[in-house]
Amino acid sequence: MKTKLKIFAVAASLVLGVATLMPTGGVTGELKSLRGEVGIGETDAIPDIHAVKEGADHGRAYRQQPPLIPHKIEKYEIDLKVNQCMYCHDWPNNTKMGAPKISETHxxxxxxxxLDNVAGTRWFCVQCHVPQTDAKPLVDNGFKPATAVR
Ligand code: HEC
Ligand code: HEC
Structure with missing residues (x-):
């Protein structure tokens, strides 16, 4: 009888021990998602990532970097059939629009x-090109531009 009680006591303390390790309010303070304190339902709280300096040139951090987009892009649709970026950036229309032609590599x-038309591998421009912004990095990092590590 005594040993049975002992076993019960050990089992009970194990259960309690595990329960206190479960992710309750106390533990979440240390376990943070990369998103920080922003809840899934509040993604609107993510910093504004629109190009803040229309026309300004932030330069490139390394030679092969796809140039940043110096203008807003929210209104330009890109899907399977439509690519509104090409309206301004494809030759020969680009000369009329005063926009740089997409790179020959495209x-x-x-x-x-x-090819005579943009390659399929380059169709989704924003896979590589992103609008310029002054938003603070969401996660700290030690990245340095190529010119700084020479
Ligand atoms: C209405 C015309 C127009 C449309 C549509 C347009 N752009 Fe532009 N884009 C320009 C012009 C003009 C420039 C020249 C720089 C400036 O705005 O100061 C430019 C510059 C750029 C540059 C910088 C190139 C460099 O060499 O630095 C990139 C990258 C770019 N656009 C990408 C895009 C992408 C991606 C889209 C679609 C989401 C797009 N653009 C839609 C007109 C347009
Ligand atoms: C796979 C990545 C990738 C995709 C997708 C892509 N680009 Fe680029 N783009 C680059 C890189 C890298 C450069 C710079 C090096 C080069 O010329 O290839 C560049 C250069 C450019 C330039 C500058 C050209 C110049 O001569 O200064 C423009 C404009 C441009 N891209 C527009 C676009 C547009 C518009 C699209 C969509 C139709 C697009 N890019 C898709 C990677 C990409």
Missing amino acids: YIDRQGNR
Whole structure:
């Protein structure tokens, strides 16, 4: 009987021990998502990431960097059939719009064929090009531009 009680006591304390380790209010203070204190339902609270300096040039952090977009892009649709960026950035319309032509590399497909239209691999511009912004980094990092580590 005594040993049975002992076993019960050990089991009970184990259960209690595990329960206190469960992610209750006390533990979440240390376990943080990369999003910080912003709840999933409050994503509107994420800093404004719109180009704040229309037309300004933030330069490139390394030679191969896709240039940042110096203008707002929210209104330009890109989907399977439509790419409104190309309206201004494709040759020959770009000369009329005063916009830089997409890079020659964007007309070369994966096999190295030179195409007359933008390559499928470059269709979704914002995969590589992002609007310039002064938003503070969400996560600290030690990144330095190539010119600083030379
Ligand atoms: C209405 C015309 C227009 C549309 C549409 C447009 N752009 Fe631009 N874009 C420009 C002009 C003009 C510039 C020249 C720089 C400036 O704005 O000061 C430019 C500059 C850029 C640059 C900088 C190039 C460099 O060499 O620094 C990038 C990258 C760019 N646009 C990407 C995009 C992407 C991606 C889209 C679609 C989401 C887009 N643009 C839609 C007109 C346009
Ligand atoms: C896979 C990544 C990638 C995609 C997708 C992409 N670009 Fe680029 N883009 C780059 C890189 C890298 C450069 C700079 C080096 C180069 O010329 O290839 C560049 C250069 C440019 C330039 C500057 C050209 C110059 O001569 O100064 C413009 C404008 C541009 N891209 C627009 C676009 C547009 C518009 C789209 C969508 C149709 C697009 N890019 C898709 C990576 C990309």
